[in-house]
Amino acid sequence: MKIGFIGGSGIYEALPLENTREEPVETPFGEPSTTPIVGEFGDTGREVVFLPRHGPDHQHSPTTLPYRANIFALKQLGVTHILASNAVGSLKEDLPPQTLVVPDQIYDRTKHRPLTFFDEGIVVHQPFAMPYDEELVSILAEAAEEATDAKVQEGGTYVCIEGPSYSTKAESEHYRAQGWDIIGMTTIPEVKLAREAEIAYATITGVTDYDVWKESSEVTLDEVLKNAAANEEAIKETVEAAIRKIPDDHETPSHSALEGTINTPDDAIPQETKEKLAPLIENYVE
Numbered sequence: 001m002k003i004g005f006i007g008g009s010g011i012y013e014a015l016p017l018e019n020t021r022e023e024p025v026e027t028p029f030g031e032p033s034t035t036p037i038v039g040e041f042g043d044t045g046r047e048v049v050f051l052p053r054h055g056p057d058h059q060h061s062p063t064t065l066p067y068r069a070n071i072f073a074l075k076q077l078g079v080t081h082i083l084a085s086n087a088v089g090s091l092k093e094d095l096p097p098q099t100l101v102v103p104d105q106i107y108d109r110t111k112h113r114p115l116t117f118f119d120e121g122i123v124v125h126q127p128f129a130m131p132y133d134e135e136l137v138s139i140l141a142e143a144a145e146e147a148t149d150a151k152v153q154e155g156g157t158y159v160c161i162e163g164p165s166y167s168t169k170a171e172s173e174h175y176r177a178q179g180w181d182i183i184g185m186t187t188i189p190e191v192k193l194a195r196e197a198e199i200a201y202a203t204i205t206g207v208t209d210y211d212v213w214k215e216s217s218e219v220t221l222d223e224v225l226k227n228a229a230a231n232e233e234a235i236k237e238t239v240e241a242a243i244r245k246i247p248d249d250h251e252t253p254s255h256s257a258l259e260g261t262i263n264t265p266d267d268a269i270p271q272e273t274k275e276k277l278a279p280l281i282e283n284y285v286e
Contacts, residue, residue, distance in 0.1 A: 001250065003041075004079035004199070006070070007052045008086040008186060010048045011232060014050035015240055017041055023049070025076055028276045029068035029117075036073060049242065053084075053177055053186060058084055062163040062185035063112050071193040072117070079243065080255065081136065082194055084203035085235045087159055087228045088158065088184040089166075089211035089219060091176045097227045099151045101182050101209040101233060102141040103158040106131045107175075108188045110162045113188040114274055117196050121273035123263040124196065124285060125276050131191050136202035136246075143241035144204060148234040156181030160188040172213040183211050197280055200254040206231030206239050258284055266271050 005015060016021070017039025017105045024035050051070055054060045056104035074082065088101065095101065118124040141154035159175050161167060167175070174221055175183060195200035208227035209219040258281065268283050274285055 001080050001245070001246070001248065002047045002049060002075045002078045004049045004051065004077075004082040004086040005188070005239055007050065008054075008083060008084065011052065011085050011235060015041065015048060015236060015243075017048055017050070023077055025073040027069045027072040027076065029072055030066055032066055032073040034071045036077060038077065041240075044244060046243060049074060049079055053190075065186065067112060067189050067193055068117060069189065071197050071199070072279070073152060075197045075199065079199055081246060081250070082199050082201045083136070083140065083239050084187075084190065084201065085239070086158075086184050086186055086205040087202050087208045087224060087231070088182040089209045090203040090207045091159075091172070091180050091183055091213065092274055095153065095213075096151075096183060097207050097209060097223075098230050098234075099153065100144045100148065100231070100238065101153045101156050101158075101205045102202065102206065103119050103182065103187075103205060104130070104132050104134070104137050104139050104155045105157040106187055106191065107157055107159040107178070107180060110160055110188050112162060113189055117193060117277060120263070121270040122281070123276070124258065124261050125263055126192075126257065127194065127196060128192065131195070132202045133200040133252050135250070135252045136200050138193065139245050140202050140204050140238065143245055144234070144238040147237040147241035148232045149240050150231075153181070155211065158187050159183050161185055166219050167212055169212050172211045173263075175211075176213055182207065195254060195257050196254050198257050200252050204235055206235050235266055
C-alpha cells in the first residue's frame with residue numbers, strides 16, 4: 001500500500017515524514033504541479049507521496065491545474081489510496097467556517113477541463129454514481145472525529161464550479177435551493193481521474209466562508225486564506241489519523257474500477273494508446 005496526499009489551498013507542506021526524497025515523474029500528460037515528495041510516515045512503515053495541488057507557491061489555477069499529470073504521476077509511483085484536501089465555501093447555515101466536511105457526492109459545474117484519460121483511441125464508460133470511495137469516506141470522517149476538535153460532517157454534496165472567480169448571488173442561491181452542502185473549484189476532474197486510475201479517493205474539506213448567499217458575510221480572499229490557515233492543522237491531523245486507520249490489506253471496488261468498462265475492442269485500440277496508458281489499462285488489454 002502507498003498513500004497519496006494531495007494538499008489543497010493552505011496545505012503546501014508535507015506531513016511529518018521521514019527519509020523523504022523527491023521523485024521526478026514524467027507523464028504523457030505533462031508535468032505534475034510539482035515534484036512529488038515521498039517519505040515514510042511515522043512508525044507505520046507506510047510510504048506517503050505528497051503533492052500540493054496548486055504547486056508550492058499556488059501558481060496553478062483551478063482551471064489550468066495539471067490534473068491528469070498529477071493523478072497519472074501518483075499511479076506511476078504506485079499509489080493505491082489518495083487522501084485529498086480542499087478549501088470550500090459553505091452553502092448551509094449550520095456548516096460555518098472551520099467545519100470539516102467529508103463529501104460523498106458531487107455536482108459538476110466545470111466547463112473547460114479535460115475530464116478523462118480516455119479521450120484518444122479508446123472509449124471507457126465508467127460508473128460514477130458514488131464518486132468518492134465509500135470506505136475511504138467513512139475512514140476520513142472517523143479520523144476527523146477522533147483526531148480533531150472541529151465540527152465534522154460525514155457526507156454531503158460538493159458542487160464544483162469552474163472558478164477562479166467566486167459565484168454570483170444568483171448561482172449561490174440556486175445551489176442552496178438544491179440542498180447542496182459545500183462549494184469549491186478542484187474536486188473535478190481529480191476524483192474522476194482517480195477512479196479511472198483505479199485509486200481509492202476521498203477528500204477532507206475545510207470550510208473557509210459562506211460563499212456569497214449570506215447577507216452578513218461576503219467571501220473575500222483574505223477571509224478564505226485566514227480560515228484555510230486555521231483549518232490546516234485539523235486537516236493534517238485528520239489525514240495522519242486516517243493513514244493509521246486504513247487496514248494493511250485494504251481493497252475496495254475502486255481498485256478494479258476499469259473491469260468491464262472498456263467499450264473499444266482490444267484490436268481496435270491503437271498500440272500507441274496502449275503504450276501511453278499502460279499504467280492504467282495493462283491488466284485489461286493485450
